[in-house]
Amino acid sequence: MNVATASGYLESLLHGRLQLPASQLAWFNRLRADAVERVGAQRVPTTRNEEWRFTDISPLIKLPFQPVYAASNLQAAEVEHFYLDPAAPRLVFVDGVYAPQLSTQLLSPATDSNIMITNLSAAVSAHVMALEPHLGRHAEFHNNVFTALNTSFLHDGALIIVPRNVSVDMPVHLLFIATQKEAASYPRCLLIAESGSAVTVIEDHVALQEGVYATNVVAEIALADNARVNHIRVQRDSSQAFHIASCAVSLAQASCYRSTSITLGARISRYNLSVRLTGEGAECTVDGLTLIAERQLADTHTCIDHVKPYGISRQSHKCIVDGAAHAVFNGKIIVHPDAQHTDSTQSSRNLLLSGRAHIDTKPQLEIFADDVKCAHGATVGQLDSEEIFYLMSRGLSEMTARNLLTYAFGAEIIERIPIASLKHQLEQTVLERTQRN
Amino acid sequence: MSAVLQNLVNQPYKHGFVTEIESDVAPKGLNEGTIRLISAKKNEPEWLLEFRLKAYQKWLTMEEPQWPNVKYPKIDFQAISYYSAPKPRKKLGSMDEVDPELLRTFEKLGVPMHERAVLAGVAVDVIFDSVSVATTYKQKLAEVGIIFGSISEAVHTHPDLVRQYLGTVVPIGDNYYAALNSAVFTDGSFCFIPKGVKCPMDLSTYFRINTQESGQFERTLIIAEEGASVSYLEGCTAPRFDTNQLHAAVVELIAHDNADIKYSTVQNWYAGDENGVGGIFNFVTKRGLAKGVNSRISWTQVETGSAITWKYPSCVLQGDNSVGEFYSVAVTNNYQQADTGTKMIHLGKNTRSTIVSKGISAGHSNNSYRGLVRIGPTATGARNYSQCDSMLIGDQCSASTFPYIQVRNNSAIVEHEASTSKIGEDQLFYFAQRGIGNEEAVSMIINGFCKDVFQQLPMEFAVEATKLLGFKLEGSVG
Numbered sequence: 001m002n003v004a005t006a007s008g009y010l011e012s013l014l015h016g017r018l019q020l021p022a023s024q025l026a027w028f029n030r031l032r033a034d035a036v037e038r039v040g041a042q043r044v045p046t047t048r049n050e051e052w053r054f055t056d057i058s059p060l061i062k063l064p065f066q067p068v069y070a071a072s073n074l075q076a077a078e079v080e081h082f083y084l085d086p087a088a089p090r091l092v093f094v095d096g097v098y099a100p101q102l103s104t105q106l107l108s109p110a111t112d113s114n115i116m117i118t119n120l121s122a123a124v125s126a127h128v129m130a131l132e133p134h135l136g137r138h139a140e141f142h143n144n145v146f147t148a149l150n151t152s153f154l155h156d157g158a159l160i161i162v163p164r165n166v167s168v169d170m171p172v173h174l175l176f177i178a179t180q181k182e183a184a185s186y187p188r189c190l191l192i193a194e195s196g197s198a199v200t201v202i203e204d205h206v207a208l209q210e211g212v213y214a215t216n217v218v219a220e221i222a223l224a225d226n227a228r229v230n231h232i233r234v235q236r237d238s239s240q241a242f243h244i245a246s247c248a249v250s251l252a253q254a255s256c257y258r259s260t261s262i263t264l265g266a267r268i269s270r271y272n273l274s275v276r277l278t279g280e281g282a283e284c285t286v287d288g289l290t291l292i293a294e295r296q297l298a299d300t301h302t303c304i305d306h307v308k309p310y311g312i313s314r315q316s317h318k319c320i321v322d323g324a325a326h327a328v329f330n331g332k333i334i335v336h337p338d339a340q341h342t343d344s345t346q347s348s349r350n351l352l353l354s355g356r357a358h359i360d361t362k363p364q365l366e367i368f369a370d371d372v373k374c375a376h377g378a379t380v381g382q383l384d385s386e387e388i389f390y391l392m393s394r395g396l397s398e399m400t401a402r403n404l405l406t407y408a409f410g411a412e413i414i415e416r417i418p419i420a421s422l423k424h425q426l427e428q429t430v431l432e433r434t435q436r437n
Numbered sequence: 438m439s440a441v442l443q444n445l446v447n448q449p450y451k452h453g454f455v456t457e458i459e460s461d462v463a464p465k466g467l468n469e470g471t472i473r474l475i476s477a478k479k480n481e482p483e484w485l486l487e488f489r490l491k492a493y494q495k496w497l498t499m500e501e502p503q504w505p506n507v508k509y510p511k512i513d514f515q516a517i518s519y520y521s522a523p524k525p526r527k528k529l530g531s532m533d534e535v536d537p538e539l540l541r542t543f544e545k546l547g548v549p550m551h552e553r554a555v556l557a558g559v560a561v562d563v564i565f566d567s568v569s570v571a572t573t574y575k576q577k578l579a580e581v582g583i584i585f586g587s588i589s590e591a592v593h594t595h596p597d598l599v600r601q602y603l604g605t606v607v608p609i610g611d612n613y614y615a616a617l618n619s620a621v622f623t624d625g626s627f628c629f630i631p632k633g634v635k636c637p638m639d640l641s642t643y644f645r646i647n648t649q650e651s652g653q654f655e656r657t658l659i660i661a662e663e664g665a666s667v668s669y670l671e672g673c674t675a676p677r678f679d680t681n682q683l684h685a686a687v688v689e690l691i692a693h694d695n696a697d698i699k700y701s702t703v704q705n706w707y708a709g710d711e712n713g714v715g716g717i718f719n720f721v722t723k724r725g726l727a728k729g730v731n732s733r734i735s736w737t738q739v740e741t742g743s744a745i746t747w748k749y750p751s752c753v754l755q756g757d758n759s760v761g762e763f764y765s766v767a768v769t770n771n772y773q774q775a776d777t778g779t780k781m782i783h784l785g786k787n788t789r790s791t792i793v794s795k796g797i798s799a800g801h802s803n804n805s806y807r808g809l810v811r812i813g814p815t816a817t818g819a820r821n822y823s824q825c826d827s828m829l830i831g832d833q834c835s836a837s838t839f840p841y842i843q844v845r846n847n848s849a850i851v852e853h854e855a856s857t858s859k860i861g862e863d864q865l866f867y868f869a870q871r872g873i874g875n876e877e878a879v880s881m882i883i884n885g886f887c888k889d890v891f892q893q894l895p896m897e898f899a900v901e902a903t904k905l906l907g908f909k910l911e912g913s914v915g
Contacts, residue, residue: 050504054843337832352847355814365838367857370829374857378842380812381850 009061010039010145016066016184017152025125028154031136035151042145054328054360055270055299060242065184065214067153068095072179076102079177082206084421088170089117091158094177096185096215098156102175116161117172120188123159130161134192138220138248144272146244150186150218157188162197162227171200171232171419178237181211189219193227193255200230202422207238207265219247223255225279230258232417234426237265239296246272253279253308260416262426263290263298264433273302277311277339286315289413290329291433293322303332304346306339315346320410320434321357329361333376337368346376351383351409353434383409399436406434463520469493472620475520479589479623484600492609492619499613505776506805506837507745509718512683519621519654577637583667584629585640588656591627598629602660606689606726606753614685614747615722618654622687625656630665630696639895641670655686661696663729668699670898684743686721694729694756699737701894703902706742713772713801716744723750724780727759727788735762736779737893739902744773749807751780754788754816761790764890768906769802769834778808778825778839783816783849792823793889799830799910805837812849819849827857828886830910883910 014036044061045052072094079102083090092102098119105118116123124131141148158174176187193199203219215237223229229249237243243266249257263269275284290298304313319327327350335342348361363376383405391401410430417423463474472493476486501512578585584595591599609619630636661667684706690698700723709716719742725734736750752761763779781790790810798804806825827836838855860882868878883906884891891899 340832350844352844352849355847357847358843358845360844361842362840363838363853363855364840365827365855365857366835367827367829367837368835370832370834370859372829372857372859374855376838376853376855378840378853379851380842380844381852382847 009044009064010042010149012064013149013184014039014152025128027128027132028124032152032154035136035141035148035154038141038148039145039152042143042148044145051301054326055268055297057242057268057270060214060268063182063212063214063242065182067185068097068180068183071097072099074099074102074177074179078208079175082175082177082204084173084202084419085170088173090173090175091117091119092175092177093158093185093187095180095183095213096156096176096187114163115166115168116159118159120157120159120190121155127161130192131159131190134220134222135190136220138222138250139218139246140248140274144246146216147218147246150188150216150246153186154188157190160191160199160201162193162199164194165196166194167198168200171202174201174203176203176205176215176217178205178207178211178213178215178241179209181213184214184216187215187217189217191219191221191229193221193223193229195224195252196226197224198228200418201232202419203231203233205235205237205243205265207236207241210238210240212240212242213238214242215244217243217245219245221247221249221257223249223251223257225253225255227252227255229256230418231260232419232422233259233261233271234422235261235263235265235269235271236429237269239265239267239294241266243269245270247274249273249275249284251275251277251279251282251284254281255279256282257284259284259286260413261288261300262414263288263292263300264429266296266298268297270299271301273300274305275303275313276305276307277313278307280308281310282308283312284314286313287413287416288317289410290317290319290321290327291410291430292320292325292327293433294325295323296325297328298325299328301330301332303334304344306333306335306342306344308338309340309342311339311342311344313342313344313346316413317348318409318413319350319359320353320406321350321359322353322433324354324356326357327359329359330364331362331376332364332366333374335367335369335372335374340369340371342369342372342374344372344374348376348378349409350378350380351406352380353406403435407431410434462518465518466515467517467519467621471519475621475623478520479592481589481592482596485592488604488609489620492616495610496613496616496620499610499616501613505747506803506807506839507747507774507776509745509774512718514617517683520623581634581637582631583634583636584627586627588625588627588658589623595627595629598660599627599658602658602689602691604689606691606724607687607722612722614720615687618656618685618687618722622654622656625658625686627657628659628667628669630661630667632662633664634662635665636667639668639670641672653682653684653686655684657686657688659689659698659700660691661693661698663694663696665693666697668895669701670895671700671702672898683718684720686723688721688723688750690725690734692725692727692729692732692734692759695731696729697733698725699735700725700750701898702738702740703898703905704738704740704742704746705905708742708773709744709771711771711800713744716773717742718745719743719748720745721748723748724753725751725761726753727756727761729756729759730785731758732756733760733762735764735893737764737890738766739890739894739898739905740765740767740775740777741905743775746773746775746777748777749780751782752790753782753784754790755784757785758787759785760788762893763790763792763794764893765794766797766887766890766902766906767795767804768797768910769799769804770910771800771802773800773802775803776805776807778806780809781811781821783810783812783819783821785816787818787820788816789820790822792821792825794823794825795887795890796825796827796836797830797883797886797910798827798834798836801833803835803837805839806855807839809841809843810851810853811843812846812851814845816846817848819846821849821851823853825855826886827855828883829857829859879910880906
């Protein structure tokens with residue numbers, strides 16, 4: 001890939017942006033303009049860039065896909081099988097465009113508790129006070145060309161605001177459905193959890209059919225003091241798709257963020273998760289499972305940034321790699337000079353099922369404080385021969401024993417999902433993909 | 438941080454003195470002329486000059502690496518003198534004829550050369566600034582067929598061997614500093630252990646940077662033929678100077694079938710004063726090729742000096758069943774920066790590697806472990822175990838870990854573990870209860886922390902290393 005085609009690619013993408021309606025809000029327009037400027041100032045990363053060293057995205061830049069603006073007329077019957085719980089609040093986006101006919105939203109003051117679950121463009125002018133301090137403020141786009149691109153296209157998206165001391169009983173389902181080939185979508189999610197609130201959000205990326213398309217999604221999650229957020233992310237895109245995602249989470253004092261991200265789809269996918277513990281005593285649990293095969297490439301970059309003291313972070317990332325697939329994991333943990341008494345653990349465990357599969361993992365620690373507990377570990381390997389022997393001594397065939405252990409390796413992460421229906425679906429997927437005959 | 442720890446850390450450098458010996462110094466600057474001058478001064482054969490010029494051409498096209506986790510002012514490569522040799526007085530017949538000034542230097546360092554050589558049974562090939570001045574025990578080694586001496590001598594006495602192996606493990610264009618070294622290296626050690634020979638003693642070289650502003654570009658080449666084994670010690674001290682001195686050495690090890698090379702280093706170069714002024718820049722490329730089946734290469738290092746250390750002793754495990762080991766203790770204090778670690782490249786079947794890295798940072802220092810474990814598609818049954826532990830003393834320092842794990846073979850097993858700890862008040866209290874003072878307690882805790890590595894060092898070195906760590910960290914824990 002040469003530089004000329006790469007910058008030409010970004011320009012051609014931005015052409016699609018001209019059709020965006022200008023907002024009446026000055027700060028909103030400025031945010032988008034800043035982002036456009038940052039896109040112009042950056043280049044598409046190559047493997048010479050440390051952050052993209054193992055992920056060659058040059059196939060993506062050959063495809064100058066444009067976003068779809070027309071609202072979809074998709075009917076509920078066609079997508080119903082993606083729904084998790086008919087009663088749960090749900091926001092559906094088809095190729096990145098909000099589909100009101102498929103969504104069930106909550107708009108304040110429709111309910112007593114003032115919970116807001118709606119599409120962004122509907123709320124942007126009415127709730128400036130709530131949005132302005134958060135939108136585009138957590139997901140840093142100055143040095144990330146893909147986040148800058150998403151921000152340049154910022155128009156609509158999912159918005160969830162959970163007011164003070166309110167706990168949302170039902171999980172909120174954010175469903176992103178890809179239906180068109182050769183389309184680009186730039187979905188955006190913003191979740192504001194006010195102090196003492198609690199919510200569970202499922203960010204679900206699915207495809208109606210196999211095909212080549214590109215998704216560039218950015219999520220921003222802000223937790224105020226004592227807030228609790230459970231974020232479940234499932235990426236089950238088409239196996240030919242490109243999926244680039246960023247999620248920026250900011251944690252205030254004593255708040256708690258749990259994340260479980262499951263990566264199953266896409267030809268090339270990249271997930272950047274950045275969690276900043278900016279208040280004392282904040283806590284996060286970041287789990288991930290990547291299950292890929294054939295020629296898929298899945299890259300997960302996480303950064304857990306301990307800024308303030310007494311923070312706790314727990315991370316467990318697993319990859320099961322089959323075929324000629326390639327999994328990348330880079331888990332960075334930073335402990336700032338002020339963040340004394342931080343307690344952090346991280347593990348990266350990887351299972352290679354085929355001789356052509358490969359893995360690059362880098363559990364990285366950067367510590368600037370002395371009174372901390374930090375440990376990380378990484379393993380790459382195959383199934384334990386003693387475990388297989390144990391199961392065989394109980395009468396299982398070697399194949400059954402292998403299948404069982406492989407399934408259990410992945411299921412450990414799936415089990416942490418608190419929604420029974422989703423858990424069941426994913427367990428089935430893991431079962432199907434890990435069984436050999 | 439207690440006063441005791443503070444004192445421990447702030448020990449002045451004990452080896453800071455300049456030996457006044459007349460040096461033959463080349464004019465500053467680097468160009469083809471400089472390289473021709475070095476080559477001519479050393480009366481080198483044509484192929485070596487070509488090797489140097491090729492490396493120089495390559496170097497010109499390369500860029501200084503920016504990825505290490507270290508910061509330093511830009512080096513002006515034209516402000517360095519690339520050749521300095523003590524002026525030859527007359528041909529030396531015995532140790533008595535060695536420059537008394539030079540001998541006194543070693544005396545001050547606590548390395549009485551002949552004593553050490555005789556009593557400890559160590560052959561010391563003394564490298565003083567760039568030219569080998571005296572080599573002892575050569576004859577004893579020659580009896581079993583071992584060639585051990587300076588590389589510039591070996592170029593004349595064994596040109597075929599040098600030509601066959603030089604630049605095969607670290608190619609001239611391997612990295613910026615390796616290319617620079619290949620172009621301008623002045624001297625270093627050469628060691629050849631013939632087939633089936635177990636070297637009867639530990640081989641040792643003392644490096645010493647002397648002339649102010651003259652960079653040192655050492656080149657070491659060690660070859661162990663089939664079934665041979667050798668243990669090689671490298672120890673470094675340098676006098677105190679305020680201008681930064683660049684040191685870019687290249688070390689190449691080659692182990693053939695069933696051969697065994699053990700390379701140990703204790704590095705205590707001038708690290709700059711407590712404000713981070715001065716100190717040595719140590720940008721070293723060390724790599725061993727475990728070429729034959731069942732061969733073994735083991736690196737052990739104790740890094741306590743230098744303002745900046747940039748060093749990754751590596752093993753390329755090419756032969757089936759070959760073994761690579763890396764044991765390291767890196768101590769940084771004041772404003773020292775260390776970015777060190779290893780690379781284990783598994784290519785052969787059933788290759789095994791072990792990495793044990795202990796980093797201790799104090800003061801305002803910055804200590805990084807950067808390691809690569811790569812299991813190639815052909816490395817069936819490969820196994821790696823890595824452990825890197827950091828200890829932080831004080832809240833102004835930092836410790837980072839950058840382990841790269843790349844696996845291309847599903848029969849491999851790779852394990853990596855890392856932890857961070859500190860010397861806790863409770864630990865010191867426990868020692869105090871038993872009547873052990875803070876200083877001694879700290880020294881015991883640190884020695885316990887580094888035990889896995891010290892055990893790998895030859896005895897004399899282990900004693901020296903323990904002492905070195907003691908006074909490096911004196912007064913920094915409390």
